[in-house]
Amino acid sequence: MDDLAAAFGQAASLLLGFDAELIEIIGLSLRVSFMAVGLAALLGLPLGAAVALYRFPGRTLLGALLNAFMGLPPVVVGLVVYLMLSRAGPLGALGLLFTPGAMILAQCLLVLPIVAALSAQIVADLNEEYNEQLHSFAAGPLQRLATLVWDGRFSLMTAILAGFGRAIAEVGAVMIVGGNIAHSTRVMTTAIALETSKGNLALALGLGIVLIALALAVNFAALALRDAARPRYG
Amino acid sequence: MVKRRSFVAGVFLAAAVAFPSLAAExxxxxxxxxxxxxxxxxxxxxxxxxxxxxxxxxxxxxxxxxxxxxxxxxxxxxxxxxxxxxxxxxxxxxxxxxxxxxxxxDFVLVGPKSDPAGVRGMTDAPAALARIAAAKATFASRGDDSGTHKKELGLWQAAKVDAVAASGQWYRETGSGMGATLNTAAGLGAYALADRGTWISFANKGDLEIMVEGDKRMFNxxxxxxxxxxxxxxxxxxxxxxxxxxxxxxxxxxxxxxxxxxxxxxxxxxxxxxxx
Amino acid sequence: MAEPAIETSSILPLRLESVSYEASGKRLIDGVTFDLRAGTRSVILGPNGAGKSLLLRLCHGLIRPSAGNVSWAAASGVAVPYRQAMVFQRPVLLRRSVAANVAYPLRLRRTPARERHARVEEALSRAGLSALAGRAARSLSGGEQQRLAIARAWVMRPEVLFLDEPTANLDPAAARAIESLIDGVHASGAKIVMTTHDLGQARRLADEILFLHRGHLLERADAATFFTKPKTAEASAFLKGDLSW
Structure with a gap:
């Protein structure tokens, strides 16, 4: 296929040419997804750990929901967030629709169940190992949670990376709540969708290759960080 | 604990600097x-x-x-x-x-070079559509309630053909945008109604070319x-x-x-x- | 928050009254009654499967008895869990440095940083681990890990230190190092309660013996008496090596 070969050429020239518009789009993609994953981690790690550690009413249901929502369709999340943020919706007064803020919110909701469900598993496994010792230390429930999250940090990073992969790659949610507005809310995936709809398949695939390279780079950086730290504490 | 707190603070700080000027424009x-x-x-x-x-x-x-x-x-x-x-x-x-x-x-009716329905050069859009329906030649419709889709449905009505009844057979509703529908038409060798602007700028025409144009009813x-x-x-x-x-x-x-x-x-x- | 250890009244003696423990319909500890007083080194001795570890966990409060009572002499308001520590057969080390492991229980108790640093340093030095302070705890050898576990218990200045077969997985040299460390903890004023199935170790460390057999406390005596004049047939057999499988 000509397009396939052309796509790699496009990807290379896009990256090497430091195309200003591409840089802007990559920058927004990274910012939105980092923020979304950061928020999801801030909420999802404690939530997952709480599901793993504490007994409370609805705990089983919550755990099941988190697991089920790991596969939530982005379009559905996008629609729900749209309906919330629309001027006709309950949060319309915030004026967040078609801004990066709305995209962060949508991706955060998409990623939260992944981070929380994986965290719950990781924390539960670690608790199995630490349980008696922490009991012996008379660690309180919050101290226990903090200890397990901190000591599980290298494994939990994998959960966060899984969330990041989901966030940076999804198109359905950011398309609806961001609107793919040029120089404002256009990210890698919506740009790819746009170029595909223009029939610029090679350019679209070229952007796709850049996106994959980006996701790989983030993963490598995170894993390198982990491998550098692990021998000291692992 | 100190490390953890400074990490959380860092995240919030990052949030604050990531989008410095969302307002005031x-x-x-x-x-x-x-x-x-x-x-x-x-x-x-x-x-x-x-x-x-x-x-x-x-x-x-x-x-x-x-x-x-x-x-x-x-x-x-x-x-x-x-x-x-x-x-x-x-x-x-x-x-x-x-x-x-x-x-x-204006809208144009595009189709594959081979023109299985034989509509090339016609200036009567509904008549051309009727011929496509008679030949059961594949037609890719937007099917997404867009302006183009509504225009297309109007033309079918004028042609007195219930195309939607053939949905899934020779009539294919893509449920997507103009570009995606043209990509589909190029892949299937199907006829499609497109606005001229998108058509001219569309880069993946493949085998498709303009079959019917110039009918006042395709004014957009x-x-x-x-x-x-x-x-x-x-x-x-x-x-x-x-x-x-x-x-x-x-x-x-x-x-x-x-x-x-x-x-x-x-x-x-x-x-x-x-x-x- | 002030550290409850400032409390001067002792939490000892610990009293067990008709304590039983059942799991999946089996009675693993059966009607055990005794008390543990301050000062001595009490060794719970018995063959594998006698219920030694369970008894230790009942004393420490890790598990609750199915019947009977475990009670401390402490006045109400004393944080009993903070006044005792336990070292497990397989040390559970946090995924942190050696020093951070020792500091951890003090952090839980919100010991002020300056005092914490001083106590961590002292505990590491007593355990001979000062040179390894910055290493990842889980990269240490088995003997070093167990010494670290004891240092981490010691740093809390417990009134009672429970040890569950602390040398079971170690070679003789490492085991000796552990034993002398336990002696050190005892010399600093802590009550020692440990389990072992190793007769030699019991002879070296014990002031008194509690002989446990199939969930029953068959004998309790000071060490010299137990080793020379066991009262029950089971204890005699155990001392002869017949039951030490």
Whole structure:
């Protein structure tokens, strides 16, 4: 296929040419997804750990929901967030629709169940190992949670990376709540969708290759960080 | 613990610097169609307007049906689409202030070179569609309630063919935008109705070419409507109207006429002169 | 928050009254009654499967008895869990440095940083681990890990230190190092309660013996008496090596 070969050429020239518009789009993609994953981690790690550690009413249901929502369709999340943020919706007064803020919110909701469900598993496994010792230390429930999250940090990073992969790659949610507005809310995936709809398949695939390279780079950086730290504490 | 706290603080700090200036910019949101965005028209004319007015125009390009829905919800300041009957209902229901004619282009019927239905060169669009239906030649429809889709359904009606009844057989509803539908048509070797702007700028034509054009019934007028501030008080009425005023002004009309792709003019300004 | 260890009244003696423990319908500890007083080194001795570890966990409060009572002499308001520590057969080390592991229980108790640093340093030095302070705890050898576990218990200045077969997985040299460390903890004033199935170790460390057999406390005597004149047939057999499988 000509397009396939052309796509790699496009990807290379896009990256090497430091195309200003591409840089802007990559920058927004990274910012939105980092923020979304950061928020999801801030909420999802404690939530997952709480599901793993504490007994409370609805705990089983919550755990099941988190697991089920790991596969939530982005379009559905996008629609729900749209309906919330629309001027006709309950949060319309915030004026967040078609801004990066709305995209962060949508991706955060998409990623939260992944981070929380994986965290719950990781924390539960670690608790199995630490349980008696922490009991012996008379660690309180919050101290226990903090200890397990901190000591599980290298494994939990994998959960966060899984969330990041989901966030940076999804198109359905950011398309609806961001609107793919040029120089404002256009990210890698919506740009790819746009170029595909223009029939610029090679350019679209070229952007796709850049996106994959980006996701790989983030993963490598995170894993390198982990491998550098692990021998000291692992 | 200290490390953990400083990490959390770092995340919030990052959040604060990541989007320093979300506010304090004069801008409007325009709900428009994929045809205007994908053809490159906005990319050409908006910088002219933004330079003249200092107002940033954010275009959300979706199907006409979705664009109207967005505008009804108050999620846009200006509606700029191409399905006059829907636009007139939009105004009549009080969602829009007034419809302004801005420009037109036209639709073309495209199909594979082999032309299995034998419609090449016809100037009667409904007759051509009737022939496609008779030949059961594959036809790719938008199927997404967009302006183009509504226009296509009108033409089928004029041809007295119930194409939707054949959905899934020779009539394929893609349920997606113009570009995606053309990609599908190119892949299937199917006929499709496309607006000329998207067609000219479309890069993946493959085997497709224009079969039928020039029928008055394929005329495609674009109208701009300010979303009614009486319905949604946050609508930026002054800025939105400024944009519409500019579109129909001599400067705006010239910018539209000036946009060419491959030496071809894509849109033809037709605003009524003030007072006329 | 002030550290409850400032409390001067002792939490000892610990009293077990008709304590039984059942799991999946089996009675693993059956009607055990005794008390543990301050000062001595009490060794719970018995063959594998006698219920030694369970008894230790019942004393420490890690598990609750199915019947009977475990009670401390402490006045109400004394934080009993903070006044005792336990070292497990397989040390559970946090995924942190050696020093951070020792500091951890003090952090839980919100010991002020300056005092914490001083106590961590002292505990590491007593355990001979000062040079390894910055290493990852889980990269240490088995013997070093167990010494670290004891240092981490010691740093809390417990009134009672429970040890569950602390040398079971170690070679003789490492085991000796552990034993002398336990002696050190005892010399600093802590009550020692440990389990072992190693007769030699019991002879070296014990002031008194509690002989446990199939969930029953068959004998309790000071060490010299137990080793020379066991009262029950089971204890005699155990001392002869017949039951030490």
């Amino acid at each position: 004069r801008s409007i949101v325009v709900a428009s169609t994929t045809s205007t965005e994908n053809s490159g028209l906005f990319g050409s004319i908006l910088p002219v307007f933004e330079a003249a007015s200092g107002i940033r125009v954010k275009v959300v390009a979706v199907g006409t049906g979705q664009a109207i829905k967005l505008a009804k919800n108050g999620d846009a300041d200006v509606l700029f689409v191409h399905h006059r009957p829907s636009e007139e209902i939009f105004v009549a229901e009080g969602y829009g202030v007034k419809r302004f004619e801005v420009m037109y282009n 007028p674009y109208g701009a409507i300010l979303v009614n501030p009486a319905k949604h008080k946050h609508v930026k009425a002054a800025e939105g109207q400024a944009f519409i005023d500019w579109l129909v002004s001599d400067a705006g009309q010239k910018a539209i006429a000036d946009y060419q792709l491959g030496g071809l003019q894509l849109f033809f300004p037709n605003a009524k002169k003030a007072g006329s």
